[in-house]
Amino acid sequence: MEIVHVYTRLRGEFGRQCLFSDRPAELLVDVPPDPRLAQDFIQKNPRDQALQACRDMSEHQVNTERFESDSCGINHVEGGWPKDINPQEMEQTIRYRKKVEKDESYVNSLLTLGSVMEHCIRQNNAVDIYQEYFEDEDEVEESPEPPSAKTINVFRDPNEVKRTVSCLSWHPDGGKLAAAYSCLQFQRSSRDMSLDSYIWDIENPNRPELTLKPASPLVCLEYNPKDSHTLVGGAYNGQIAYWDTRRGSQPVETSSVEQSHRDPVYKIIWLQSKTGTDVFSASTDGQVLWWDVRRLSEPTERLVLDLSREGNLDRALGAVSLEFESTMPTKFLVGTEQGVVVSCNRKAKTPAEKIVCSYDGHHGPVYALQRNPFFPKNFLTVGDWTARIWSEDIRDSAIMWTKYQTSYLMDACWSPVRPSVFFTVKMDGVLDVWDILFKQNDPTLSLKVCDEALYSLRLQDNGRLVACGSQQGGATLLEISSGLSTLQKNDKSLLAAMFERETKREKVLEARQREIRLKERSRSEQSREGEPGREDADHGPDQLIAKAQEDFYVVTEMERRRRDANQQPPTELEDVDVT
């Protein structure tokens, strides 16, 4: 059936009918050539004109509107028999078939189809047309394509009032993403802000797969790496809640308010234990609490992050991030609001010994903290405007750091497959991918994911999928190009060498500093013994400035005199003939 488009319009709607008539030709304008105009131009002979005979092409990108689709299966049982034939009746079907076989068009079409088919069959028999040549050859080294990442999906907060995605956690098998939504800005949360957090199936960005309904918005959320049905979340009011996805949206258990944290729980991690039910949580109230999820009424252990080791809550540092590596089950790292990273030992005998040492690195809160999965002695911290890599042995400073970026870094994590690659997200909505074996000054890949600030970041275990959460509640899923997500042959050894080199450098610098300090101290002691009245080691800033000024004048005077002296000889030698 031909599709025909028909336009109809009433004759009367066309307006007054036009009556055409013939008229003899009339000269309206006659412009004779004016040779005087040629004087304004210069004749150019021969002319060189490039031409290309090819089609004009233009590239245009179009984005269609969001299309919501739903998958469902269809069960096909038996073909579309005409209404009068009962497919169960053998006789009727046979009769129908015989009728079709007598049809003229059937015969004709089948003859043509038969010959085409025979050709292909013979082709198959003659040669295996899909044979793989050069099968045994070593995989050709892929031409280094520039690293890239492409957005696969964006999961938007379905509520009206948008909240920040404060934490993301991948399902251990990777098909689902849990996102915790809360409003982290102080006193900015409105009354009608929803408290829910969602679990998304990455194939379906239209609707979250499961809604989690806590009593207070969740700031952090983690899947249990051992049991993919359970999740634990830390809430804005300091409580910890435990969910089982088989049991629905309400938490199975929530910790009691008196025993929980007094401030939002910023990070919660599952521990490796025999029962698989231990978690520990950190919050800005200065405590790190250990819990057994079967009994959330009170924590099993408590640690106060007081650097003076007295357990004084008033002087405790607020914890913002936490790090635990299952290969070192007794040690853990805590990143604080004050910019200090504290390393603690869980199995210490006295509470005072629990805090082992501290690394003072950042000017602002340490928002992210993670050990390198391949080199657990080195860890990455992110805070203020830099990302720093530390070695456990060097306390004074980081072994490697990025230059100060233009906006605040909010989260970072190492790639689980490539030891030298890590990802950071910033407040201007940019995701940076750093490969320290490739380039150390700048990120290898910098992508603007969205216009608002990005608050959280999480990589899936296969290293290819990255989820980042923004301030307006949108979680973007990106896929990284294979160059950045496949392990190269020398990665580990090269990175080990790099870390060793940097650690050694820092050690040398530290040793040197110590030497200088010792020398100064001994010198100041000596001079104090010799001349008690003299303040040699204690130069006030004013004196230093005066001294610097003096030196400056002396040097400029010398330079000027030297230049004058240089000017004299050339004038004397002018009349000397140099041959």
Place this chain on the structure above:
Amino acid sequence: MAEVEETLKRIQSQNGVQGIIIVNTEGIPIKTTLDNASTVQYAGLIHQLVMKARSTVRDIDPQNDLTFLRVRSKKNEIMIAPDKDYFLIVIQNPSD
């Protein structure tokens, strides 16, 4: 009529051919050398596939049309020759 039989016999006698099914545009298997259950399954599934493939080819270029469709799998190859009213489906085990 006899030519049709001859053609089908010739095809059947080729190396590796496991079965032949002739389906009309409504998905009704007209002639088959396989058992009923497999025939019905092949007829239904392949019919949908051919419709999809044909519409794909025509969407890309309306002047174009599907002439042949080969689905190669690990165990065998399904070859489909579509026509205006009928399809000829042959399942072959390619020899190599």
